Amino acid sequence: MSNNKTGAVLVIGGGIGGIQASLDLAETGFKVYLLEKEPAIVGRMSQLDKTFPTNDCAMCTLSPKLVDAAGHPNIELITYAELEKIKGEAGNFKVQIVKHPRFVDEEKCTGCGICTNNCMVQNKAYFNRQPAMIELAAEDAGKVNTIINNYHSQPEFLLAILQDIQSVYNYLPSDILRVVSQQLNVPLSKVYGIATYYTAFSLKPRGKYVINVCMGTACHVRGAGMILDALTRHLEIAPGETTKDMMFSLETVNCLGACALGPVIVSNDKYFGKMTVSRVEETLEKLTVSANRRDAETLRR
């Protein structure tokens, strides 16, 4: 196959896209130069756990391709090198590539790894390098720092820290998640992993009143579904959404621990038991009125 080459191609970037393109081109008979600025081809995909939409394991998809690309007779890897200049037009390009110095004789290195063990300087792997620091407004920075300091900046308390942030902000703002990731020295992907895994978290701002409808078994057999339908109708939002005026968010929960009073809804720490469809409207009113009164009282004080 490699005898009847019809030309040569330069693929820039050795991530999953570049690797796949190189493999496809190489299979059809082109000579491929795969250029990568880091010391190894691999890219971002290796940092993912599962991939959308099939939920396949990222490494299971990627690693056979890495092996194929490295071993393919038509592919020549040029790693730790960058494109300097490009001239010409389609069908006839001339490129100039700068190879970064590696300070070892590549011909002689067998990859035994002794030098890495003995090197006194520890560099972070390139995918762990920190992005630029995020600057929060002073007020937010203060709040976030207090929360993180309460847990002595220990990554094992990530879940608790996110819970506390959510109770202050009502949701998890994305720039605060970045700051948490930086201060705890935990990859952002992991912070997001937790924030999206546990149902208690919301990544979107929520309304002033978050109405949680219990969908637990005890409430279900007593008609919780009808209550949820009624709330959806009244507020004109689906579960998980927030009204445009940012007053109400509608959510569901699996059990509130007041099963004997099912169906139960709870909003901003106020429980409403034995709900009926006809009491929905009145309950919404009660909620806002009593809260307004509370606001007024605090103002007066």
Added chain:
Amino acid sequence: MNRIKSPEEMESLIQQIIQERGRSEKIQITLCGGTGCHAYNCQMVIDAFEQGIEKGNLSERVGIKVTGCHGFCERGVLVVIKPSGVFYQQVKPEDVPEILSAVISGEIVERLLYRDLNTKSKITHEEDVPFYKKQTRFIFGHNGEIDPTRIEDYIAIKGYAALGKVLSGMPPEQIIEEIKKSGLRGRGGGGFPTGIKWETTRKAPGEPRYVICNADEGDPGAYMDGSLLEGNPHLVMEGMIIGAYAIGSSLGYVYVRNEYPLAVKNVETAIEQARGYGLLGRDIMGSGFDFDIKVVRGGGAFVCGESTALFASIEGRIGEPRAKYIRSAERGLWDKPTNLNNVETWANVPLIINKGADWYAKIGTENSKGTKIFSLVGKINNTGLVEVPMGITLREIVNDIGGGIPKKRRFKAVQTGGPSGGCIPEDFLDTPVDFDELTKVGSMMGSGGMIVMDDHTCMVDIARYFLEFLKNESCGKCVPCREGVWQMHNILSEICSGNGKESDLDLLMEIGETITAAALCGLGTTAPNPVMSTLRYFRDEYESHIKDKRCPSGACKELVTFIIDVEKCNGCGVCKKNCPQGAIIGEKKETHTLDGNKCTKCGICFEDCPFGAVMVR
């Protein structure tokens, strides 16, 4: 607060508090401040009592005590006057002045007494109420007596005496022997013998060792763990301290759901107070034994109740289970030997130590000892938390304690074991409640959810409901569960909306068997249970959905229509006024009619008709 420096000091503190309290002639008004009663606005009742006492200058004679859940949440807000034991139910703030003056004059407010459902006679004392009468409330009974935010209340019921006994010279091996002999089995669902688990963890190599209390209570519809932790946190903690001593652990965790804010708060207060008395911390009761407890709040994921997912969650990771060939007794939290027990399991420990294993082993059946707390909810008259000795029959629980089905409807099934369990039909109501017997009839003990269903509950819908729950809660780590449960749920949804095929039932069984055989954790392996058990006992319901496109119970929205019974309708017009779709027409005092084309089946008219004239077909 003085640190207690020896088991003898503990004993004398107990005696001192009991005597002090015995001398007081104050009348105590105990009222429930549990989560259930909060839904009945108990805070307003509490405020009303406080104001009433202050206004009437009664603080010398009358005190109030806000306790945890008493169990009979259905009738909240509950008020019990001590020492007379008079029991008032459904108390509202406006009833408070009347109660206060009756308390002073020694009278009884008749109208607030509980009225027996059958005989209609009034019952004055809490212990005579049928709901409580058949219960054996060794564990849960104290909830009504103590204020969970005051450690002295717990000490006054001889709390921490068991810890004193243990630390005054019971060697760890002897404690483990005692727990083994008692026959205590885990209350979290698995029913694993607790003593053996402790022994394995004690013998496992590696330091430090951890003990954990599982208060994740993911089973929707069960709330006994939350109520126990919220109403009597010291009982659970005392169990944990004893366990830690026996196992050789110096740090414990309570993993509690974030949906239980009151439980989190009360257990945190309790830990502070126990530290103050030196019951937690360094050198407990001068024995040289150090132990402390931390609270970790969960993030609302059912699978985090599973042991290995729970460890991952405490470690600040995503709560996904791991494969079971590594035993958590040997490599659990932070890869160290770890002993995980349920809230109720821990709460049984002080009782066993105080009364002895032989006494404990007399309660219950051959292989299931002691009592079990159930959350008796759903279509039943007396809903609430009930504690019964193992071996009692389901019929006794449903009929005698639960008072039967409301609105004279027919009993259909009782669901136990939560999303991992199954539905038990009427024919098996005489099954004794015990780990093995419930498994035999295709369900399981589970953590203690007991949901009663009547003839208006559709069993296909229930199976669909559980599968929907499990579909959402599957962590997605393994394919059989992630895809299989999803497919089963799809099929069930199709059946419920009238698009089922006859071949679906076999397909459901086939997928179910595969999931059970191949899933990684308990969530997956038990996920098909709700479908399998309803298919076993209620196949006819599935068939009418598929063949006749009919939901016999009138619960599946797509398959029912609402109609007005001309015989019963007297034209009051309530339905017409309330229908959001304007689907009901009719003149005042004449029979109304319902336009099926406009109706969105919201159910308002059905709920609101004062004469029961709206019917579901």
